[in-house]
Amino acid sequence: MAATSKTAALMARGREFLGSEYAILCGAMSWVSERNLVSAISNAGGFGVIACGAMNPELLDREIAGTRALTDKPFGVNLITMHPQLFELIEVCAKHGVSHVVLAGGIPPKGSVEAIKESGAKVICFAPTLALGKKLLRSGADALVIEGMEAGGHIGPVSTSVLAQEILPALAEEHLVFVAGGIGRGEAMAGYLEMGAAGVQLGTRFACASESIAHPDFKKAFFRANARDAVASVQVDPRLPVIPVRALKNKGTEEFTAKQIEVARLLDAGEVDMGEAQLKIEHFWAGALRRAVIEGDVENGSIMAGQSVGMVSKEEPVADIIAALMAESEAALASRAAA
CATH class of the missing domain: 3.20.20.70 (Aldolase class I)
Structure with a gap:
């Protein structure tokens, strides 16, 4: 010390x-x-x-x-x-x-x-x-x-x-x-x-x-990335209060956009309330992150990373x-x- x-x-x-x-x-x-x-x-x-x-x-x-x-x-x-x-x-x-x-x-x-x-x-x-x-x-x-x-x-x-x-x-x-x-x-x-x-x-x-x-392929994705690769997700529907998530851009990023549209439709149809809608979004992230971190699916999973990733x-x-x-x-x- x-x-x-x-x-x-x-x-x-x-x-x-x-x-x-x-x-x-x-x-x-x-x-x-x-x-x-x-x-x-x-x-x-x-x-x-x-x-x-x-x-x-x-x-x-x-x-x-x-x-x-x-x-x-x-x-x-x-x-x-x-x-x-x-x-x-x-x-x-x-x-x-x-x-x-x-x-x-x-x-x-x-x-x-x-x-x-x-x-x-x-x-x-x-x-x-x-x-x-x-x-x-x-x-x-x-x-x-x-x-x-x-x-x-x-x-x-x-x-x-x-x-x-x-x-x-x-x-x-x-x-x-x-x-x-x-x-x-x-x-x-x-x-x-x-x-x-x-x-x-x-x-x-x-x-x-x-x-x-974390899976070796998850780590390799970090090693290859720079600050600009860590992007924030976009909010598709302003009525759905989705907190943006920063992750390395891949197919999983596009899947989240589709998931938001799906959940917004359920909300419109009255099949879920706002709390359930938010939980569906959270469960999506939990599953997508597991695919990347545990299974090593860095194409379809979520590789959550901050902009300091270029220093790793x-x-x-x-x-x-x-x-x-x-x-x-x-x-x-x-x-x-x-x-």
């Missing part, structure tokens, strides 16, 4: 909050952020987060237990707010004494934050705007993640750099705010820490780690990735101090 003392000092609040050596969270990537990658990140000093995604309570129960068998370090669980069994999933987290629960995918439903905190766990919420960030903190969130549109997976409309400039000066002094989206190197991490961030979250950078169970050029251990980020950050901070 002495070799990266400047970075560690800027991360002090985030490190204390997470209980980890470094305030570096791994973004929850469905099918990727499972026990092997999560435990490896926590064992290397970062903070791993299980992606619950569409798991049912029984599956999450097994995944938490499996992760606990691989690490004695803290890790979190990411839950989707629109999951129909959200409160049962919260109970599973409480049963295992999970220290941090991340709520993603929308405004937390009534009682969910309170239910998590009853078990003694900390609550982390995503804040796409300053106003919502303030509201979430008033509602009991212990920390926020602000994630820009450069990220992989579900994204908002505003870039990380703009969100950071809007939210960090207003909230970071009194609250814990982690920055995510498009971070691939330590120099960027250092910049956000200097602006007041408690830490950072990265997903794409860890997706192809040696410990990631090889498979390397999680510990090496974290060490590189810390070294790059420390060099940047040292050069500024010497200037």
